[in-house]
Amino acid sequence: MSETCRICGGTPKARHVAREMMYGSRENFAYFECADCGCLQIAEIPADLARHYPADYYSLDGGLPKKPSWKRRLAADWAYSRDGGLLGWACHALKPNREMRLLGELGIARDDAILDVGCGKGARVARLRQFGFRAEGIDPHLDADVSLDGAVIARRATLDAVAGPYRLVMFHHSFEHLPDPHAAMAAARRLVDRDGRVLIRVPTCSSLAWEKYGIDWVQLDAPRHLFLFSRESLRRLAEGHGFRVERIEDDSDGFQFWGSEMYRRDVPMNSPGAHAKKHPLFAAAELDGWERQARELNAAGRGDQFAAILAPV
Ligand SMILES: [Zn+2]
Incomplete structure (x- = not known):
């Protein structure tokens, strides 16, 4: 069992035992919080991690997105560059596109x-390409490369197999799954060009949800989430590899509440009929309230996930 923080070398201040609850195996996994940087991390990285990413794991399941409707396209254009006039604005107001x-x-x-x-499976890459961007993806858990319109858009590969340079390197809820965050951050620094940016979207233990729900916090997601970064620990990691944190934007939603309430009631995420917000456990007003509370937490920098923009120094 690791006794030192893998981010900063600090010592544990608290230990926790969390259960696997996405599939509901309820196996126990030990985690600790670093007294120094605040990173919550798994005590021992399971040797058989792949077992916890079955073929129906959500990001590996399902197909690529359909061609976007004209409304979605207008919303995307407006979000990206304010193109499309009043109609573009209206489409964006109905369905905002945060990523664009x-x-x-x-x-x-x-x-x-x-x-x-x-x-x-490359859903985000496909969507970016549909909007005209030059995007590609890698994922070590793919069993085969993914093609779209005759081009390989997602490859089964790890970071060290990629050359770059890229203007933008993105980790959308993948960084917390990587066993060696220092190696990943160093690779990102190598891959991004001088005026490029790295976007890291991760869950964070610097949040009301972790404090309120503890080991039932849905985004702890034992044992797949190896590191639940505090805001401070991600900053230290980035700065240690030649980045500065340009911006942090909370983007949490009601999932932090309804998902954690499910785990608190011992209901796995993937139990039949339990997935999605239609869970009969919760009333519509309750779900609405959680969405509202998430927006307030985001504004206060207390949401349970954020997008960090890193710039090379
Ligand atoms: Zn630490």
């Missing part, structure tokens, strides 16, 4: 190279 807005704000052009690390 972020790409616009970061100044990512459509012909800039984008890498999605831990892309699963």
